[in-house]
Amino acid sequence: MNRRLRRTLTWSRTNLFSTPANALLSVVSIWILWQVMSVSVDWLLLKATFTGASRVDCLKVDQGACWPFVSAKFSQFIYGRYPDTERWRVDIIFALGVLGLLPMIIPSVPFKRLNALFLLAVYPVLSFFLLTGGYFGLSEVETVLWGGLLVTLIVAITGIVMSLPLGILLALGRRSELPIIRWLSIGFIEIFRGVPLITVLFMASVMLPLFLPEGMNFDKLVRCLIGVTLFASAYMAEVVRGGLQAIPKGQYEAAHALGLGYWQSMRLVILPQALKLVIPGIVNTFIGLFKDTTLVLVVGIFDLLGIVQLNFTDSSWATPQTRITGYIFAGAVFWVFCFAMSRYSMFMERRLKTDRR
């Protein structure tokens, strides 16, 4: 015990208080940290209300977070206005998603090919039929009723899964020797990158129907998915292009000299190296996309943040702390997903590092 104390003292003397300036910085930092921590812990835990049935439980003097608001609305935050009796369908999709994804992201689990086939081909189709219904005796649930985390995940995952291959094709197109392909790719990338996502979403949901022939109309959520995917793929294309440019010319030449065709050399030689190089950029785009999904609110789709905000108007939960509690909850959920992506990408980077001793 005494020894550990002595070691701590030695450590802090060398690391925190080695010079007067260093000591001052340490003291200031610790003070700031203490202030932030104490206020947070106070508000989040000590002065917070954890159980209750309505706003009256959250009206103490010096009230902290109003957690009963979150627990009362929790299922709405997750499912939106998806009908109560049908929510088991969403649960199945969530569960299948986790069950499919977990073995995929753990490198040592076998059957990756089958697993990927399930996630990329079977799962989306299954999700579509199960969530929309109208078949096999399932009642139809219109997408206007979908909401909350369900919509956030649908928009984000569709965007992430679709934007990567699309972005790769655009990046290859931009570097193509065929002028028409190149011009089209450049045009697409520059138009979508030059326009805010809100504009793209408005275009997709308000303008697009005007251009379509009468009677032909497709779902608002689908239009949003397409908008988000195209927008993200333009960014992805530039990230991937950065990777392609970093691959030495000799790699292209060696592949060519071995008789590999264009698509073979891209798939087997160039892209595996290029994508590995730009994992941080790719995940950056994914994280950006995940948070941008909140913008679907502007076209009247209620994602997690949208549905949380919508519930601020519920007078039975109107307290001074409701808003901030809701925002903190939504922020925490977003943070968990983004942080997980970030950590996983760092893990993959380390795992794929083969070109150094």
Next chain:
Amino acid sequence: MTKPAIEMQAVNKWYGDFHVLKDISLSVEKGEKIVICGPSGSGKSTLIRCINQLEMHQKGHIYVDGDEVEAGAVHPALSQGQIGMVFQQFNLFPHMTVLQNCTLAPIWVQNRSQKEANDIARSFLERVRIPDQADKYPAQLSGGQQQRVAIARALCMNPEIILFDEPTSALDPEMIKEVLDVMIELAVSGMTMICVTHEMGFARQVADRVIFMDEGEIVEENAPQAFFDNPQSDRTKLFLSQVLSH
């Protein structure tokens, strides 16, 4: 009379205004070993890169195995991996093991089975004397070992011709010999080889013909004995005195 392995007729190439190849005519018989030397910028690398379409000539004709090399179409010999190439910078694929480097093209270009490709690769790795490195990544090998893997990788395609583009120029001096030994062995086995190199000892030992290029032209072309002992042109003499003096 069999077709020559490579036939060049009045080949010209420009990089913008720079005339890099001037009326090059050259015929290489099957099994022949040619060494091309010359000062840097003389067009020797460009010349051999025109054979496997890494560069495109603008005038004249190049025939490989009787078929013309033309822009816009991959030459049949190349698409089957019959024109091997070994680069100055090795150009191994860093994300693959040595074995994977060697089996990639046999599997994808020649449609061999994984097992067949592995067997071929292992036998050639043995031939270049690094069978025990098969499961390492290129970055774990020395330069000489990497270049020998690159040679094995080319050999795995069972090519008719191998082009060497300054294969020892990027190597530390003590590793040059191990690569040259493999190349000599390959020459003795009867492979058609065109080597751009400054290794004059190698040229003397295995070349059937030595070609000296300067400023985009073939200045002199002769059997090694005559080339080294009795050079005709002043430019050749000057070049030889420079490379042989150290």
